[in-house]
Amino acid sequence: MAFGANTTGDTTFIDVDTPYGPLRFKVASFHPKPKYDSISVTPLNSEHEEWIAPRGWEGDLEIIRTDATADNFFAQWEADFYAGSPSMTQPTTITETIKETDGSTSTFKYTGVALKLTDPGKRENGKPITMQISFTAKRRLKS
Incomplete structure (x- = not known):
């Protein structure tokens, strides 16, 4: 929901498409840079002059573990890596969809994405497990 004229995080939706198929996460935060x-x-x-050139994107996904989707994905990736499987040589894409305050939608695709599980989350009695996934991407394209 927008807060006045400002876009807030709950109006942003994240989809991750991998060579293994789409991943559906409950995303708590998304921080591309x-x-x-x-x-x-x-x-x-x-x-003095300075030349600046874009060199891709990096970022973090914080997800709330609702099932084994993330664990299964990274376990399969690790097993395939050690088996010499080329599955992850095919790129992953992250799609960010933002519902703007005027009712329109903005969509950005992060292409050539590499995902890395940086923190599988602390397992604590009675508390949700929050996992951290970092990523790098070659490009961010407006769709």
Whole structure:
């Protein structure tokens, strides 16, 4: 739901499509960040100049464990890796869909995604398990 003229996190929806099929997570937070390279040059006859080039994206997904989807995915990926299977050489895509305050929808696709389970979550009596997945992506494209 939007808060006044502001977009809030609950108006953002995340879909993850992998070579193993789509993953459906209960996403608690999604934090994408662009990566850049910069080259600084100071010519003798001019002021300092800086060139900035995009170098992909990185980010974090925080998910609430509602079933074994994430655990099964990473267990299968690890088993395939050690078996020499090329399944994960095919890219993963993350689709971010945002319902804007004016009722329109914005969709962004993160392509060439590599996923990494960074924290499978603390198992504690009576508390939800929150898992952390980090990712890198080659591009972020508006759909």
